[in-house]
Amino acid sequence: MTQPLNIVWNPSEGIDLGFFMIRYYSLMFVIAFGLGWFLMKKIFEREHEPIDKLDSLFVWTVLATLIGARLGHVFFYDWEYFRNHLIEIFLPIKENENQTLFGFIKGWEFTGFQGLASHGAAIAIIVAMYYYSKIILKRPLLWILDRVVIPVASGAIFVRLGNFFNSEIIGHETTSAFGIRFLHDKFNKAQAVNETHIANPKEAYNAIVNDPKFADLLAQVPAKHPTQLYEAFCYIFVFAALFFLYWKTNARLRTGYLFGLFLVLLFVVRFIVEFVKESQGGIEQELGYFSTGQWLSIPFIIIGLFFIIRAKRNPLAAS
Numbered sequence: 001m002t003q004p005l006n007i008v009w010n011p012s013e014g015i016d017l018g019f020f021m022i023r024y025y026s027l028m029f030v031i032a033f034g035l036g037w038f039l040m041k042k043i044f045e046r047e048h049e050p051i052d053k054l055d056s057l058f059v060w061t062v063l064a065t066l067i068g069a070r071l072g073h074v075f076f077y078d079w080e081y082f083r084n085h086l087i088e089i090f091l092p093i094k095e096n097e098n099q100t101l102f103g104f105i106k107g108w109e110f111t112g113f114q115g116l117a118s119h120g121a122a123i124a125i126i127v128a129m130y131y132y133s134k135i136i137l138k139r140p141l142l143w144i145l146d147r148v149v150i151p152v153a154s155g156a157i158f159v160r161l162g163n164f165f166n167s168e169i170i171g172h173e174t175t176s177a178f179g180i181r182f183l184h185d186k187f188n189k190a191q192a193v194n195e196t197h198i199a200n201p202k203e204a205y206n207a208i209v210n211d212p213k214f215a216d217l218l219a220q221v222p223a224k225h226p227t228q229l230y231e232a233f234c235y236i237f238v239f240a241a242l243f244f245l246y247w248k249t250n251a252r253l254r255t256g257y258l259f260g261l262f263l264v265l266l267f268v269v270r271f272i273v274e275f276v277k278e279s280q281g282g283i284e285q286e287l288g289y290f291s292t293g294q295w296l297s298i299p300f301i302i303i304g305l306f307f308i309i310r311a312k313r314n315p316l317a318a319s
Helices: 024-046 052-077 118-137 141-165 189-196 201-210 212-219 227-248 257-276 292-313
Strands: 007-009 014-016 021-023 093-101 105-110 180-182
Touching: 014 024, 021 024, 024 052, 024 141, 052 118, 052 141, 052 292, 118 141, 118 292, 141 227, 141 257, 189 201, 189 212, 201 212, 227 257, 257 292
Parallel strands: 007 180
Antiparallel strands: 014 021, 093 105
16 A cells, blocks of 8 residues: 655745735736736737736736635625625634734634635636627637636646645645645644644644644544645646647637537546545535536536537638
């Protein structure tokens, strides 16, 4: 039987500048959107589209991604909670009677937007691109979708790396060689402080890892599948395939082909990885067998196959 690498994942929250903390999760989003802007700039230059339209595309895509991902998590995965905590849908805070927000607002704590669903983001981006294509770009919807999926695929890599830094969306326990021990998943900040009696959460986590007297606590942390890394690794190939097909072949002339291929590749990866991923809640309890993420991926895969077949029947259709 193979043994896990026995890596204990105990990341810091981010880069501490003293007066401000740059969280790694947020940094990954910044990198994703920055790289996406650069890729679309190259595409617009090739297609002789005015660069001034790129700024609007950037704003529409950022808003659609964040709003769609947030609402996707709320409605697909955790509506039972958010229906009674509506303010938490749109603000990065959470009710906690033991915390004080910004030093003077009692009963609340800052959490950041930790619940973001890729399926919601995908729907919102498609809707946003519809209006962008009609109002700003003056091109067919599939023209922009065939091209925007390239930076979206690259962005998916960094979003999953952000999940890894946050120790969220992890897999089942495993004895495979790829298992990682997610300390922050086993003990949240309050638990780490309570168990170690060390007031500073960062110091408490470090003590669990390094202080022999807390070896029993460390032993409680199981190795689990790093499903965020599995997805990120696979998305590299999704991005590479789309990038190559756009720049090196005539695939961009097959209306809907790249968009369809993106949906199939990305959501097949998502569907497969879900088999080793811990439950995120949602509709799976009612529908059975498959996870919520898998049920939500199936329609995207079917839609993707439709556009691939449609494009191949008219392979050189110009948009």
